[in-house]
Amino acid sequence: MKYKLKEIGEIISGGTPSTKRSDFYATKGIGWITPKDLSNYHKKYICHGARDISKIGLDNSSAKIMPPNSILVSSRAPIGYVAMAEESLATNQGFKSIIPDVSKVLPDYLYYLMLNSKSKLEQVASGSTFKEVSGKTMANFEVDIPEIQKQKYIISLLNPIVKKIELNNQINDNLLELLKSEFNHSVIDNNKKIPINKIFSVQSGFAFKSNDWSITGKNVVKIKDIENNTVSLNNLSKVNNVIQLKKAKKYYVTGGEIVIALTGATLGKIGILPYNFEGYINQRVGLIYPKMSYTSVLGVLLQKEIRNKLISLGHGSAQPNLSPKAVNEMIVNIDIEACRKYDVAFSSLFKKVIYNLNENQVLTKLKMQLLDMYF
Incomplete structure (x- = not known):
C-alpha cells in the first residue's frame, strides 16, 4: 500500500548548538550525529558520532531527541546516508529522520526501505548551491508499505545477512x-x-x-x-x-x-x-x-x-x-x-582476514539483490 512518509511516521529535523559555547558540547553526553559521521560507516545502528552535545546544548538549539529505532536519513551533503538509532540521540540539520509508527511500519523494514531509496531521494532534492531534501519533500515522499507479516518476512531475510557482515567486520578489526x-x-x-x-x-x-x-x-x-x-x-x-x-x-x-x-x-x-x-x-x-x-x-x-x-x-x-x-x-x-x-607465524591470520572479506562481498551482493527485489 502506498503511503507518504508523514502518514507512517514523524519527520524530525536536527540542529547544531553554537560552537562558540564549549558547555554546549560534552565528552560523554547526548549522541549527536552528522552526515560526516555516516561517511564510510557500515553498521546498521549508531549511537554516537565524533562529538556529543550536552543537555544545555540540546535545549539551546533546534536539535531534538529521538527514541531508539528512529531512522536517520541524511538530507544534504550528501543525500541518502541511512542508519538506525541504537539509543536516544539527536542529529544536526543535515538529516530528515523518521520516528516510525510501528502500527504501520516496522523500524527494520523502514530502515531497509530508506537504504534503498538514495537515488529516489536525490531525484526529488532541490537547491541551487547544493541539493537538499526539505522537510516538506521528505514528509510527502511516497513509499510502498506491505502488511506487517510481509514486512517481518523480508526483515527475516535481511537481518541475518547484515549481522553476519558486521560480525565479520568486527572479527577482522x-x-x-x-x-x-x-x-x-x-x-x-x-x-x-x-x-x-x-x-x-x-x-x-x-x-x-x-x-x-x-x-x-x-x-x-x-x-x-x-x-x-x-x-x-x-x-x-x-x-x-x-x-x-x-x-x-x-x-x-x-x-x-x-x-x-x-x-x-x-x-x-x-x-x-x-x-x-x-x-x-x-x-x-x-x-x-x-x-x-x-x-x-x-x-x-x-x-x-x-x-x-x-x-x-x-x-x-x-x-x-x-x-x-x-x-x-x-x-x-x-x-x-x-x-x-x-611472516610465517601470522600468515593464517591474514588468510582469515581474506576469507572474511570474501564472505562479506558475497553477502553484500546478496543483500543488494534482496533490497532490489523487495524495495
Whole structure:
C-alpha cells in the first residue's frame, strides 16, 4: 500500500548548538550525529558520532531527541546516508529522520526501505548551491508499505545477512589490531634501517584511456573503490578493449593482493582484494609486490608511523601524489629477520582476514539483490 512518509511516521529535523559555547558540547553526553559521521560507516545502528552535545546544548538549539529505532536519513551533503538509532540521540540539520509508527511500519523494514531509496531521494532534492531534501519533500515522499507479516518476512531475510557482515567486520578489526600490535612489538626496531623494498615494492597501475571505459567488460579497481582496508566490488569501472587489456596484463589480479592509493585526499589508504575478485588495477592505484608474503606487507602498512611517513612523501600543488619510487626507497626501522619470522607465524591470520572479506562481498551482493527485489 502506498503511503507518504508523514502518514507512517514523524519527520524530525536536527540542529547544531553554537560552537562558540564549549558547555554546549560534552565528552560523554547526548549522541549527536552528522552526515560526516555516516561517511564510510557500515553498521546498521549508531549511537554516537565524533562529538556529543550536552543537555544545555540540546535545549539551546533546534536539535531534538529521538527514541531508539528512529531512522536517520541524511538530507544534504550528501543525500541518502541511512542508519538506525541504537539509543536516544539527536542529529544536526543535515538529516530528515523518521520516528516510525510501528502500527504501520516496522523500524527494520523502514530502515531497509530508506537504504534503498538514495537515488529516489536525490531525484526529488532541490537547491541551487547544493541539493537538499526539505522537510516538506521528505514528509510527502511516497513509499510502498506491505502488511506487517510481509514486512517481518523480508526483515527475516535481511537481518541475518547484515549481522553476519558486521560480525565479520568486527572479527577482522580485531585480527588487524592483533597483526598491527604484534608487528610493532616484534618487528619494529629503531636500531635497524632498511629500504621498504626489502619487504615489498609498489608499481602504479595501468593508464587506461577515457574511451576505454564501457558498461560491460573486465573489472578495474580505481582509488574510489578502496575503503576500510578492502576493495569494494560494487560499482567497479569496466573495460572491454582487448588491446588495452592485453597491455595491462602486468596489472591483472586474482584476489588476495594489497593495493594502495597513490594520489588525492585519501593518499596512503590500503585495500585487500577479496579472493573472489578478478580484474585489473588502474593508474594511481599502487599494486604491491611482496618479497615475502602479504602478511608482512600488511604488518608494515598497518603501522601508523609508517603510513604517516608515506603520506608525507606526497607532493603536488593541486593534490598530493605519491610516486612508487619514493615508496620503494623509503627507509623503515624494521628487523628483516624478525619480519620473516612474523611472516610465517601470522600468515593464517591474514588468510582469515581474506576469507572474511570474501564472505562479506558475497553477502553484500546478496543483500543488494534482496533490497532490489523487495524495495
